[in-house]
Amino acid sequence: MRLLPPEFAELESFAATWCLATESERYARRLASSMDEMQSFYDAFFPRLNEAIDWCDRFPLDALPNDARRLLELVYSLVMVAMAVEIWHQPRAVDSAAADLVRVHEPLP
């Protein structure tokens, strides 16, 4: 089944893993992923990030079709993965020990 808009077909292989509605799911997926996995997702999607945002913005924020909503969730995951890839070079924030900060309320999507 196609999850993303056809214009972003080359990202389909990442959709099942990274189209996640909530930050808690995206953060958990990041901690459970290897840097190699996150680097490939980042490399594949980062160059098209702004194109994806513009594509979603063809619709009202509160009435995104399902494929656009999933594309936005993929954008959120790219932001999440960028923290590991660009800043920390490891899944967890450096020197964060066992700290956690759970997002318990957020706007959706």
Add this chain to the structure above:
Amino acid sequence: MARWPKPAEGSWTEHYPELGTGPVRIDVSPETYELEREAVFGRTWLNLGRVEQLPKVGSYFTKELAVANTSVIVVRGKDGVVRAFHNVCRHRGNKLVWTDSPSEETQGSCRQFVCKYHGWRYDLDGSCAFVQQEEEFFDADKQDYGLVPLPCDVWAGFVFVSLADPPRASLREYLGPMITALDGYPFERMTERYDFRTDVAANWKIFLDAFQEYYHVPALHPQQVPPAVRDPNAAFECAHFELDGPHRVTSSGGARRWTLPTEFMYPIEVATRSGLLGPWETPDLGAMPVGLNPGRVDPWGIDNFQIFPNLEILVYRGWYLTYRYWPTSHRTHRFEGSLYFLPATTVRERVEHEVAAVVFKEFALQDAGMLEGTQMALDSGVLSEFPIGDQELLVRHFHTTVAARVDEYRQERTEVPVV
């Protein structure tokens, strides 16, 4: 080398001579915590949330206040007034409002509160509306069995309660001129909220300290700028400090992150035009209240208001953050952090907010990562007094204020004649 002018006395700390410049005691002992529960939390106004959490008649939320061994219901009545009640059924003391677990906070909306146990009902103004088999209760009058109220008041949309009844001062008197000078800031327009929560294995004062000084930034958060532009001798200096009663503010200033060359930012920040200090585009919010940027810092960065005892309001350009620290024991507390934005109207704006919320968490995790170690080291008792620098004036003021209130309370207790 000072980047920002200091007061004539030579330092911000000496501008407040009553604080001294000597070492400061950081007290996380169980004995002191027992005293703080009454001396600090029992006698101040406590912020439980925002009015936006109570959008309509019958909207409510509960708040667990372990520090006072109580739970509070905050609810908007039919008259629109926000009220607070102890979360206790008047019949046999059952916890009145909870959903899945009585120890978990909850929220929702209702017409009446109904006790799960024997079905007693309460109107939104706390009055008892229904007693099951009322005729079996002898000559009891249900008018005498309303919920136990707490003094509750709202300032700038922030809902406060007082565990002392009556409170020692009205909310506005308590907040004082420095805080109420924020009147008119459009907090109520920033309804898009991201809430974070964590239970921390450290005394509440330790995390509060982490967010009331920026002296730690170069050492703990060197990754706030990319490696190529990282300066091993970086220093952080705040532009302004001010104290008013038990409350405090510091302001940062300097070139805004996004006005620097792009190598000072991470690629995701450049791509989304958002990041460490939030969205680059500042919405036009109209005239700002006199209390914002009280030192008239130019260029202004962030205002960090510390409202005693446990609320922090951080005002950025066009958005704000709040932190609250709720003690659960002498060496544990619950931290709540929230980001508030004008509601996004496009996906692009929503992504800007998401980036700000994600980056906030990354660096707050580093702050939180220090806490357990600090608590363990303080628990050892090897040291209890510490040198506190001028950049840490708010830390000095906070611990001095708490200690003064604890001492005053201790003295009151010993003055009570033993009968």
